Every structure is written in C-alpha cells, then in structure tokens.
Amino acid sequence: MPRALAIRSTVLRLAVGYAALFAGLALVLAGYIYWRTESYLARQTDRAILAATETLLERHRAGGIQALIRAIETRLADEPDEDEIIALVDGTRRIVAGNLESAPAETTLKWFELEILRKPANSTARVLRVPAGDTHGLYVGRDIQVRLDVRTVVAETLLWSVLLAFAASILIGLLARQMLARRLARISSVADRVVLGDLSPRVPLSGAGDEFDRLAADLNVMLDRLSELVDGVRQVSNAIAHDLRTPLTRLRGRLETALGGADSPARFRASAEAALQELDQVVRLFEALLRIAEIEAGHRRAAFARVDLAALAEDMVEFYQPLAEQRGLTLVADLAAAECIGDRMLLAQVVANLLDNAIKYTPPGGTVRVATAQAGTETEITVDDDGPGIPEAERDKVTRRFYRLEASRSSPGSGLGLSLVVSVAKLHGGTLDLADNAPGLKARLRLPRATV
Amino acid sequence: MRFLLVEDDLEVARFVIKGLSEAGHAVEHAPDGREGLYRATGEAFDALIVDRMLPGGIDGLTMIETLRRTGSVTPVLILSALAQVDERVRGLKAGGDDYLTKPFAFAELQARLEAILRRGHAKAVETVLRVADLELDLLSREVRRAGRRLDLLPRELRLLEYLMRHAGQVVTRTMLLEAVWDYHFDPQTNVIDVHVSRLRQKIDKGFPRPLLHTIRGAGYSLRPEP
Incomplete structure (x- = not known):
C-alpha cells in the first residue's frame, strides 16, 4: 500500500537522520575528551623528562662528564623508577652510564619514541636527546606504554x-x-471511509492536545463543513425536486390545454403565452436556488469590494419609490453613512428583496422605512414597515427555503427571498434579525463594518 | 444583416435561425468552435452569436479571444448556460460585447443583438436626441415635446435617454435595469414597468400620437409608429 510505504520512509528517514546526528555529536564529544586526556598525559610525561634532564645537566655543568656519570648511577640506584630511562653515550656510541643495553639509533631528532626490551612484553618509551659536552650524548626518557594503553582503552570506550x-x-x-x-x-x-462516501466518521482525539490532536480537530472541522455543504446541495436538490414539480405540472397543464384549443388561434395563443409565463417562473426559481447554493458555497468572496451601503440603499429606495406610490405607501429613507466590504450586486438584491416584501405585504396607507447606520464594528441596514408583520412563532421559519406564511400563499413570490437574504448575510459574516415593529416587521441586516 | 451563429445544440440553433430569418436577416450556422473560428476569420459578418460551451476543443471564449487577437472588431453576443456574475464578467473580458443567459426569450436575443450592432455604429457626438417631435438636449438636460417643455426626474431622464438612443429597437426590462440603474439582479416585482409607465405619463399624455410602446412578451420600444 503506497500510503504505508510513505509513512515508513518519512519516519524512518527521520529516525536515521536523528541517529546520524546523535552519533556525529557523540563522536565529536568523544574525540574532544580523547584529545584532552591524551594531551594532558603527554604534557605530564614531557614535564617529568625535562625535569630529570635538567637535574642531570646541572651536574654535568658543575662537574663534567664524571660527575654526570656519578649522578646517573646514584639516581638509578637511589630512586629506582621502573619507568625512567637514562643513557649516556660517548663519541664512539658506547653506553657510558644508564640503564639501556645499547645506544639508541636515533641521532638527529630531539624527541623520539624508542622501542625497548622489557619483561614480560616490549614497550615504548619517549626519549629526549641532549648533548652533554662536546662528545657525549645524554638520552633521558620514560616508558609510556601505560599511557598508550590508557589511550587505547579510552578510544575503544x-x-x-x-x-x-x-x-x-x-x-x-x-x-x-x-x-x-x-x-x-x-x-x-x-479518510478511507470518507472516500467511500460516508461523511459521518470523525477522527478520535487522544486528549493529549498535541499536534496530532490539533490536526485531527482541524480535519474534523473540515469534515463538518464538508457535510454541511453536501447537506446544502442535498437540500437544494430536494427543494428543486419538490418545488419545481408544481410549476412544471402547471406548465404541462397549460400546454395540454393549448393543444386542446389548437383549433381556435386565439385560445391557443392565450394558452401558449400563459405557458411561457409559467416557464419563466420556473427559470427564475431555478436561478434563485442556484444563486443561493452558489452564495452558500462561499465562492463569491472573490468579488468583494468596499460598498457604500447608504448610496446603495438610496438607489434602491429611488428604484422602488414609484411602486410604493402606486400601492399607496409612503417610502421613506433615513440614511446615515454606512460602509462594508461585500458584493454590491448581492447586497442590492438583498435590499430589493426586503423592500419587495415590505411593499408587497403592507396595506395601502402604510409606511415603509429604509435606514442605514453604523456603530462600533457593525454597520446595518434596516427595512421596516407597519404592515401585518410576522407572528413570532413563524419568524425563524420564514427564512427557510420555500417557506411561505399561510396568509401569503396566494400572492406571487417564490418563498426564496428571505432565505437568499440570510445566505448573503452569512456570506458577509453578518446576520438577519426579524423583529416586531409594533405593528409591522423590522428586518435588520447587520454586517461587519468596513475597516480603513 | 448577416450573422454567424456558433451553437452545438441543433434545436436552439434552429430556433434562433428561424427567428432571425423571419426578421429578414441571413444566418450562417457553425456547430463547433473550430468551424466557427474558421468562418468568422474568413468571411464578413455583421455580428457573431457564440455559445459559451462548445464541443471540439475550442470553446466559445477561446474562439472569441483568438478572433479578437486577429484584430477583428465584429460585435459578439455570447450565449451561455452559466449565469453567475463572474462568468458574465469572464465572457465580456474575453471580448464579448454582451452576454445572454440560457434559457432566453427570442425577443431578448434580438434586442441585445440590435443594441450591440448600434454600439458598433455609434454616431459622432450628438447633443440633441430626436424621436418624432420629442427632443432631449443632452447638454442642458431639457426635454421638449412639440416645443412644450416636460419636467423629468434625473432617473427618468436617463431612462428616456437610453430609450431614445435605442429608438426603433426593442429594449428588454433586464437591459433597462442594467443600463439605467447599473444593477444586475432580479427585481421580483415588475418595478421597471412602473418606472416606464410614469415616464409614459410624462411624455405621451396629452399628445395624440404615443411614442413609448409596450412590446408584448419582450419589453419596450420608443418609436413614432405603433
């Protein structure tokens, strides 16, 4: 399975990488310890050799070769130090004094290492060569086999x-x-179950609140949103199936009537025209539904820009003024500066829907008022009327798709107006409140205010 | 007029061709983008009517873009099943002159076609628009009919100006909403009708011959003859 392979490679790469890094660091640390130990021991040895050499040369300077020979012999006899090596060699490379059997071969280097015969095993010594007088050479050294052994042990460890x-x-x-x-x-x-089409499973959280829990929580939020969208689509398709059937049935009826009256051109024409109107209504419903679905999917935010709500409300009031007058209503505007970031066309549609409702349901002689205002972080646009209003129990329901009040079933309309308003409000991060205007309805759209 | 219709759906094509032929135009038909592009570059047409989604590799927008790159300025009306505002914007950006969403009424197609043809032949700077005895002075914003001055509100003036600029043509309600109010939405009630009837009250009432006519199932037309 490719997924398992991917996990293995990633985590393993990580593990090997860490191991290498770890080992590398350990190696550097070990090297450092080794180097410090080794150089400390080496300095100790050299210091001892130099001290001994200095003592012997002092005797030579005071009493010549004979004194040196005596000093060597005394030193070897009185202070038996197994590790100390002394040899005085004359011009013919013969040992004059000391504890070496033969003169070291080395005659050029000052410091050198010398293989010496020892029991039970041979060992190595570090030796300093200095001239004693014009003819003789003095070799002073120490057996460093122990030091070398320690070095090996440290290195191995x-x-x-x-x-x-x-x-x-x-x-x-x-x-x-x-x-x-x-x-x-x-x-x-x-994920496998979601791929198979089941959107209900959620990733269990371990409760540790770690990165995995956060990832799981994010995935769960994503899945919630996904099922919300899918539910939305399902709802729309159900609504389409359910509510387009009625006008389609009427359309079919009209066309059958038209065929029945095909012998009378006038009746045929009337039926065909009625059928066309019915069809236009179906198309409008369909478009409104698609538009709501599109808004709810959140695709429209790309077109957001600064919108002057007061100017927009003024346009709409001007647009609806003749209609209001024709119906015997007073349409008044009470506009204060109000701006938000949004989609101008959608907001215009929202105000149009609210105004359309208010004008449609307010009896002649009534007043419809449009107001804009902004305060704090909010900006709002209100449409209120003194018509019959909406009973409190029904206020939540009227924003549902296709929901229509009993009293308004006979008047034209799709039952989608307010649900479109709610969708647009949501898209803009705002809300729609419906309240009692005592009497009438107060519809208030609250949106986040545009920030400079 | 001679038009090229690039449309893959034969039923829609037949409907459009029949309508335009009855109106006295010649219509050529190309069933896909490749042939459409070939004919549009090789022959002279007064306008193109192009479906947005076409089979055969070259879709409507690609075809229009390619055509525009060859320097062609023939007016193009896009037909599309995609109704979203940004789709419309994309269509116009590609070089279309207007965008009509399916399904459409034939009258709407004809009205928009006439409008984009008119746009191509924009007259030199006019300062006075005239239809019969109706006059609109674009500089002083004064309207007179038979010498008598009429009082119009600013929006009524814009409405009248649009109707006069398209005198003789049919303009639809959607065209008026877009052009006069600069909004593209669905006013649920026929608000436009109320505006037009107010305008009609002002320019036609009291005169023997009405100029502003309602065209059933289509829209309105401003012209001397009924």
Missing part, C-alpha cells in the same frame, strides 16, 4: 559508546515510527 548511541537512536526512531503509524492509521481509516 568512546567508540563503543558512539556505536551504542547510534543503535539507541535507531531503536527510538523505530519505536517513534510505530507510534506515529498507529496514530496516522486512525486518520487514514477515517
């Missing part, structure tokens, strides 16, 4: 600990991989 650290980090990596895979498996199983 360090190497082993690096290897151990490397192995441990690989092990930890593998464990982490297992843990990650287990937690990812929960997410993948949910």
Whole structure:
C-alpha cells in the first residue's frame, strides 16, 4: 500500500537522520575528551623528562662528564623508577652510564619514541636527546606504554559508546515510527471511509492536545463543513425536486390545454403565452436556488469590494419609490453613512428583496422605512414597515427555503427571498434579525463594518 | 444583416435561425468552435452569436479571444448556460460585447443583438436626441415635446435617454435595469414597468400620437409608429 510505504520512509528517514546526528555529536564529544586526556598525559610525561634532564645537566655543568656519570648511577640506584630511562653515550656510541643495553639509533631528532626490551612484553618509551659536552650524548626518557594503553582503552570506550548511541537512536526512531503509524492509521481509516462516501466518521482525539490532536480537530472541522455543504446541495436538490414539480405540472397543464384549443388561434395563443409565463417562473426559481447554493458555497468572496451601503440603499429606495406610490405607501429613507466590504450586486438584491416584501405585504396607507447606520464594528441596514408583520412563532421559519406564511400563499413570490437574504448575510459574516415593529416587521441586516 | 451563429445544440440553433430569418436577416450556422473560428476569420459578418460551451476543443471564449487577437472588431453576443456574475464578467473580458443567459426569450436575443450592432455604429457626438417631435438636449438636460417643455426626474431622464438612443429597437426590462440603474439582479416585482409607465405619463399624455410602446412578451420600444 503506497500510503504505508510513505509513512515508513518519512519516519524512518527521520529516525536515521536523528541517529546520524546523535552519533556525529557523540563522536565529536568523544574525540574532544580523547584529545584532552591524551594531551594532558603527554604534557605530564614531557614535564617529568625535562625535569630529570635538567637535574642531570646541572651536574654535568658543575662537574663534567664524571660527575654526570656519578649522578646517573646514584639516581638509578637511589630512586629506582621502573619507568625512567637514562643513557649516556660517548663519541664512539658506547653506553657510558644508564640503564639501556645499547645506544639508541636515533641521532638527529630531539624527541623520539624508542622501542625497548622489557619483561614480560616490549614497550615504548619517549626519549629526549641532549648533548652533554662536546662528545657525549645524554638520552633521558620514560616508558609510556601505560599511557598508550590508557589511550587505547579510552578510544575503544568512546567508540563503543558512539556505536551504542547510534543503535539507541535507531531503536527510538523505530519505536517513534510505530507510534506515529498507529496514530496516522486512525486518520487514514477515517479518510478511507470518507472516500467511500460516508461523511459521518470523525477522527478520535487522544486528549493529549498535541499536534496530532490539533490536526485531527482541524480535519474534523473540515469534515463538518464538508457535510454541511453536501447537506446544502442535498437540500437544494430536494427543494428543486419538490418545488419545481408544481410549476412544471402547471406548465404541462397549460400546454395540454393549448393543444386542446389548437383549433381556435386565439385560445391557443392565450394558452401558449400563459405557458411561457409559467416557464419563466420556473427559470427564475431555478436561478434563485442556484444563486443561493452558489452564495452558500462561499465562492463569491472573490468579488468583494468596499460598498457604500447608504448610496446603495438610496438607489434602491429611488428604484422602488414609484411602486410604493402606486400601492399607496409612503417610502421613506433615513440614511446615515454606512460602509462594508461585500458584493454590491448581492447586497442590492438583498435590499430589493426586503423592500419587495415590505411593499408587497403592507396595506395601502402604510409606511415603509429604509435606514442605514453604523456603530462600533457593525454597520446595518434596516427595512421596516407597519404592515401585518410576522407572528413570532413563524419568524425563524420564514427564512427557510420555500417557506411561505399561510396568509401569503396566494400572492406571487417564490418563498426564496428571505432565505437568499440570510445566505448573503452569512456570506458577509453578518446576520438577519426579524423583529416586531409594533405593528409591522423590522428586518435588520447587520454586517461587519468596513475597516480603513 | 448577416450573422454567424456558433451553437452545438441543433434545436436552439434552429430556433434562433428561424427567428432571425423571419426578421429578414441571413444566418450562417457553425456547430463547433473550430468551424466557427474558421468562418468568422474568413468571411464578413455583421455580428457573431457564440455559445459559451462548445464541443471540439475550442470553446466559445477561446474562439472569441483568438478572433479578437486577429484584430477583428465584429460585435459578439455570447450565449451561455452559466449565469453567475463572474462568468458574465469572464465572457465580456474575453471580448464579448454582451452576454445572454440560457434559457432566453427570442425577443431578448434580438434586442441585445440590435443594441450591440448600434454600439458598433455609434454616431459622432450628438447633443440633441430626436424621436418624432420629442427632443432631449443632452447638454442642458431639457426635454421638449412639440416645443412644450416636460419636467423629468434625473432617473427618468436617463431612462428616456437610453430609450431614445435605442429608438426603433426593442429594449428588454433586464437591459433597462442594467443600463439605467447599473444593477444586475432580479427585481421580483415588475418595478421597471412602473418606472416606464410614469415616464409614459410624462411624455405621451396629452399628445395624440404615443411614442413609448409596450412590446408584448419582450419589453419596450420608443418609436413614432405603433
């Protein structure tokens, strides 16, 4: 399965990477310890050799070669130090004094390392060569075999600990991989079910509040939104199926009537015209539904710009003024500066829908008022009337698609006007309140105010 | 007039061709974008009517864009099943002159076609518009009929100006809403009708011959003869 492979490679890469980094750091640290230890020991040895050499040369300067020879012999006899090596060599490269069997071959270097015969095993010594007088050469040194052994032990120990650290980090990596895979498996199983079309499963949270929980919570929010959208689509298709059938049935009826009256041109024409009107109504309903669906899907935000709500309300009032007058209504505007960020056409449609409702349902002699205002972070546009209003129990329902009050079933309208208003309000991050205007209805659209 | 219709749906094509032929125009038909582009670049047409979604690799918008790149300025009316505002904007950006959503009434198609043809032949700067004895002075914004001055509100003036600029043509309610109010939405009630009837009250009442006519099932037309 490709997904499992991907997990393995990612986590394993991570584990190996960490192991390498860990081992690298351990190696650097070990190298440093080794270097410090080694150089400390080396300095100690050299200091001892220099001190001994200095003491002997002092005797040479005071009493010549004979004094030096005596000093060497006394030193070797009185202070037996197993590790100390002294040899005085004359011009013919013969040992004059000291504890070496033969003169060291080295005659050029000042400091050198010398293989010496020892029991039970041979060992290595570090030796300083200095001239004593014109003919003789003095060799002073120390057996450093112990130091070399220590060095080896330290190096080996360090190497082993690096290897151990490397192995441990690989092990930890593998464990982490297992843990990650287990937690990812929960997410993948949910994803697999969603792919199969079931939007109900949610990723369980471990309660730890860690990155995985946050990811799971984000995914769950995404799935919630997704099922909301799918439900919306389902609702629209149900609504289309249900509410387009009625006008389509009427349309069909009209066309059948037309066929029945085909012998009379006048009747045929009348029926065909009525059928066309019915058809236009179907198309309008269909467009309103699609528009609501489109708005709810949130695609329209791309067209957002600064909108002067007061100017827009003024346009709408001017647009509806003749209609209001024709119906014997007074339409008044009470407009204060109000701006928001939004879609001008949709907001115009909203105000038109609210005004249309108010004008349609307010009896002659009534007043319809449009107001805009802004305060704090909100801007609002209100349409109120002194008509019959909406009974409190019905106020929530009127914003549903196709819901129409008993009293208004006979008047023209799609039953989509207010649900479109609600969709547009939601798209803009606002709300629609319907309240009692005592008497009448007060519809208030509240939107976030445009910030400079 | 000679038109090219690029439309893959044969039934829609037949309907449009029949309507335009009856109005006395010659209509050529191309069933896909490739042939449409070929004919539009090779022959002279007064206007193109192009369906937005076409089979055969070249869709309507691509066809129009390509055509415009060759320097063609032939007016184009786009027909489309995509009604969203941004689709409309995309259509106009591609080089279309107007955008008509399916399904449409034939009268709407004809009215919009006439409007874009008129746009191509914009007359030199006019300062006075005249239809019969009705006059609109564009500079002083004064309206006179038979020498008598009429009082019009600013919006009524704009409505009248649009009708006069399209005198003799049929203009639909949607065209008026877009052109005079600069809004593109669906006014649920026939608000436009109320505006037009007020205008009619002012320009036709008291004169023997009405100029502003209602065209059944289509819209309005301002012209001397009924």
